[in-house]
Amino acid sequence: MMTEQRQREARSDPRAEPDEALITKIRGRYPVERELDRVLTRKMRLRSSPGYRALPLEDLAQGTASLIRSEIGDDFALLNPRWLQGGASKLQMAFDLDWQPPGARDRQVTRMVLRMEPPASIVETSRAREFEVLQLVKDAVPVPPCFWVDIEGSHLPFPALIYGFVEGTTKPTARISQTVSGIGTNFGPELRAVLAEQFVANLVAVHTIDEARLAQLQHFDAAEVGSNSAIIRQINGWRRIWEEDRFEDSPLIEVIAEWLIENAPTLDRVSLVHGDFRTGNFLFSETSEKITAWLDWELAALGDRHQDLSWVTGSHFGHYAEDGKTFLACGLMPVDEFLPRYEQLSGLTVDPKKLQFFRIFNDFQGVVTMLGAAWRVARHGKTHQDVVVAWLSMLGQVILGNLRDRLEELL
Template sequence: MSAVTDGLQDRLDSLRATYACERRLEELLTSKLLDRESTATVRAGVGLPDPQASLEQFLADSLDGPVAVGGVSRLRGGGANEAYAFTLTRGPETERLVLRVKTPGAICATDATREFQMLQAVQGLMPTPRPVLLTEDPSYFGAPAFISTFVPGTSAPTFDVPKATGLGVTYGPRLRKALAPAFVQHCAALHSADWSGAGLDAFDVPRSETTDAIDWRLGFWERAWEQDKLEEHPTMLLMSQWLRENRPPVDRVSLLHGDYRNGNFLFDEERGEITAVIDWELCYLGDRHSDLAYTMLPGWGSVDENGTFLVAGLMDEATFLGEYERISGLSVDRDRLHYYSVYNYYWAVVSLLGTGPFHARARTTQLDVMYNFISGLGGRFVGDANALVLED
């Protein structure tokens, strides 16, 4: 074993000892670090060189009978997944599908198998893309990937000029009225679902009435920050300390989306109907207040014509929480909302000021300009987090 390898092994041992997190996520962060030491194994430049050929090979190996792939087009955004829409033809049947490939230079490290399993678990709870095929074999697309159905719809109204990745989408009075009830309904259904027997073996299951879930999340994000930060940040030190000192136990372990906000659902603009909740990369098992506090972050919302703040640009806070409690039958604890607001700022800043700029600088992503640009949101979140953590 070379000296460099010994040094890396020491670092890995130290990271594992310091930051306990879920098994698969620990492996994910470890593989990220190892890949950096062996750049020859990382898909250079990012962007599949020939997505059609890769899809044809994978589908021929995975499905019976002849297949044909056409109409391949890369989709916008893609902070965690590179996404390509395509048409699959099998005999007389044609179907529009989406390939999602885990990008080596993603703005946060996420796991294809967890996302695939969560999508399977929530079928029937709400409209989502239906997961079709999964591969953990990087020989096809350079990284783990999965295929899901293509759901028509838009993430922003035609009159809106959204920022990158659908951040800060606004809807206008007609669409707000139409979309808001379903938005809260889907959130409530997710958190109150009985997920026992759901086949979530890619997830470690936290115990209720303990801090397992938040301990593992903090361990994951703290380690990601440690691995990716270009420089230390005083607010990150203060947030980490505060979060460790104030961890609340979870009363009920729920399925969590992890990124439930405006911009992360598709809708039919004419009918005013949510057609799919998308972007499940950050899903996990934990405290519902984590999702709720995230949805309620001021950074996603907007004010209506009367100056009232709208959660996710859709409804006022009292309506959001009141309807959520009524539909889910679950209570909302203001102290835990406060705690998880800080938690959400923490992990968001890890991604926006840590991992994103790291990959932009390392030239391991074609989203380098976007990652640099949305660091501005990280700057905003630092201020928002200071207001919460330094309030005393």
């Protein structure tokens, strides 16, 4: 039975208690990739379910053990489960697994991480896709080894995956701050010079994975050279999320979406796009000064390399160097050095017009996430990171204002 408050909310906001007719209408209006359609449809059907509640660590450990048991049998011990901080969209638990891996001669203890969805997330994504991508890129860039996935939440309260624990930090210890991970991170002149080259080389390695290998991805719809269908599907995805999550109309968001559709560029090469390639999403060792792992592949897509390039060189995650004049992409390298270095290492060109398009696309995605998804998740109390998510939702109007100004210059 719905409470009286929820009944009043459903009358004023039909998206709070969506029926099948509304879900079907939105699905038909905005065609997206098959796996994304499954994830978003599931989100809507579960919207009226209870919000986030604190899960006993023991219960989460039992569900994790159930998933592992279904994969390897009973010959293991799950030890020392503990909460792992970090991430505004997923809930994480670290643990140690005493087991004998396939092909190993002896038993060993492996440090692992459970990455599980909350009741609702600011980015509703597919654990199947994330698991598949991590398996694909492990020979190209450093990533955590990925072991098992619970696609439907059959063993755990919600869909989840298990990967290996990787040592490292996202910020220099001496410069740890309380800002959201990746925003304003300052590595200092010496460390940034070392990490910057690895950063560019890793991005190139992701973007130049052979297209024949990309075609093996089972949970991704194909992208086609000479077509803009892949980016159109992404735009439709964010339009659909806006339609599903928004509380009020925003004509400006519709204007931006239409502009993106009309100006969507054709693809000259199919690349794996990380979707959130930046400072804050890689770990590095302060001892070796090596990047040890790339994280958060949940927004990965098959598409245009310029999507990542515009994200990397945008204003959100960079800062000015010590001279107060030179802007550093992701706090690592001047933009006018980063892009030529990328071209040199990859053999691929960087098209300024496509960079401009994807800057608008990326900000459009951010506005939808903050003014739609983040607001909705915080309003319904569906996440363990309610304070962070509510704070993020407030940034949406600022980005929307910047988008308005940029479009006025282009129109």
